[in-house]
Amino acid sequence: xxxxxxxIDPIGAExxxxxxxxxxxxxxxxxxxxxxxxxxxxxxxxxxxTPAQHVALGRRFGIPERGAFxxxxxxxDLILLTNRGRDGRMLSPDDVxxxxxxxxxxxxxxxxxxxxxxxxxxxxxxxxxxxxxxxFFADLRLAWEALSPDxxxxxxxxxxxxxxxxxxxxxxxxxxxxxxFELPAVRHPLVRLHxxxxxxxxxxxxxxxxxxxxxEEEAQPILDRLLRxxxxxxxxxxxSFRPFDLLIWDNRKMIHRAQGFDxxxxxxxxxxxxxxxxxxxxx
Numbered sequence: 001x002x003x004x005x006x007x008i009d010p011i012g013a014e015x016x017x018x019x020x021x022x023x024x025x026x027x028x029x030x031x032x033x034x035x036x037x038x039x040x041x042x043x044x045x046x047x048x049x050t051p052a053q054h055v056a057l058g059r060r061f062g063i064p065e066r067g068a069f070x071x072x073x074x075x076x077d078l079i080l081l082t083n084r085g086r087d088g089r090m091l092s093p094d095d096v097x098x099x100x101x102x103x104x105x106x107x108x109x110x111x112x113x114x115x116x117x118x119x120x121x122x123x124x125x126x127x128x129x130x131x132x133x134x135x136f137f138a139d140l141r142l143a144w145e146a147l148s149p150d151x152x153x154x155x156x157x158x159x160x161x162x163x164x165x166x167x168x169x170x171x172x173x174x175x176x177x178x179x180x181f182e183l184p185a186v187r188h189p190l191v192r193l194h195x196x197x198x199x200x201x202x203x204x205x206x207x208x209x210x211x212x213x214x215x216e217e218e219a220q221p222i223l224d225r226l227l228r229x230x231x232x233x234x235x236x237x238x239x240s241f242r243p244f245d246l247l248i249w250d251n252r253k254m255i256h257r258a259q260g261f262d263x264x265x266x267x268x269x270x271x272x273x274x275x276x277x278x279x280x281x282x283x
Contacts, residue, residue: 058272106206132261143230189282200283
């Protein structure tokens with residue numbers, strides 16, 4: 001079939017010429033995967049995938065993770081993100097499903113709270129609000145390259161503590177007694193090696209709450225500086241969704257965050273997140 005690849009300013013690429021509902025052959029899929037690894041995030045417009053087609057595409061990348069509080073999903077391998085209930089009515093702002101996703105408005109990489117984090121994410125827009133609900137992306141390889149030699153030295157060899165419970169508290173969405181909010185902290189290098197490209201990247205986010213072996217007053221300025229480097233405006237791509245947009249990104253080099261939106265408007269997104277296969281290796 002073949003496809004065209006058009007770089008997006010300042011990062012990412014748009015892919016044209018694929019009709020994923022009709023399938024994708026092995027050569028095109030291999031090129032698609034290489035493009036995602038190279039560009040970090042790719043955009044495919046006008047891809048009205050059914051849940052089954054979305055999941056089938058995800059399984060070409062690996063084994064999907066399964067999300068918590070996902071009872072309404074049409075497929076257990078598909079994470080349903082919606083502010084509408086089964087009856088079609090808008091969910092209350094206090095609904096646990098909405099409080100769980102509020103954390104996504106902070107900069108993060110998917111599943112960094114796991115010992116082996118996610119690899120790829122396939123995110124499809126089904127119903128989009130008229131305003132808001134955008135997603136912002138930044139490239140952690142470019143962030144690493146933007147650091148001075150002294151800043152790189154201050155990060156190299158360090159271990160970040162990814163603490164999901166504290167991250168939820170930061171965004172005001174804790175629910176006492178809920179196990180999702182009580183996950184143990186995990187350790188990951190602040191500088192990582194990409195297992196496919198061999199690139200060195202940062203591995204930081206708003207879920208990194210500490211640096212192992214450093215007191216908070218020393219660690220926090222380092223974490224703040226690394227995050228600022230990662231999300232410098234000149235290196236951030238902002239995606240405004242249209243229905244049937246499909247975004248695929250590589251969590252091993254990208255950081256992203258969601259934008260809030262008026263909860264009076266419906267928003268329905270389908271997400272297939274691919275489980276990692278190897279622990280994070282220090283760069």
